[in-house]
Amino acid sequence: MPNVKLELTQDQYEKLVEAVFLGTWMVNSTKMELDEQFEDVREAVLSKYKEGGLEDRVTHHEQLGVHDLDVDYESKLMDTHVEEYDEFSFWDKLVEKLSEKELTNIYGPLGDKLTEEQMEKRMKIEEEIGRKLEETGVTQLSFEK
Template structure:
């Protein structure tokens, strides 16, 4: 079964931005090819291939050497999706840092085996004391007091 979706130029451009965000999440930090994401890439290519019909060659171009449609430099430098990506990465960084340091400290205090035996509520309750400590520190000082020995 096939479904036709009618998009105006503004909706199509928004769809391109959404695909850009998805592509970033899937590929930004990959260093090797991943066959599992080919189906996402194939759909992205199908959508990007229609850019010319919408008069959007300024945001999508054909790369004959790689035989793929890709985002133009102009699009990558000026699209609003990058703001969402940057906000996401900033929030993720601080959340992950707090969570990993809190878990490290919990394991250091109680031992890995004991932490693994804790019920979820107890573990979360004990983690909260570390989270609060790190959240307050990072909110006040950022990374200023972080040192690696």
């Protein structure tokens, strides 16, 4: 299989390092064993850190034969991107799950594919729940016992 060569500016390389780190973290964060294909790509990208001028952000562990991001740089990326993503996806998933619950209460168990009526109802419910959560946060959520 032929190799692919990329020419990147230093800024583009830095963004590639960030994207590869974040993507690899996302893929591997929920697994007991690392996805070696992602790890191989990560290693290939990080191994060019000197050429990309990132000596202050990437370290090489000779004994292990791997490259890693500097702890402070990694923390900055996690704080900047992962925290924001987690916050957004939490609210998005909460709205989705609450609307599914409400639809099930209205229509009974839902099939794999929603009808047009169910889709319209779902959108209205999601808007309503989203608006309510924006106004009150989770303080108005309650669970029946």
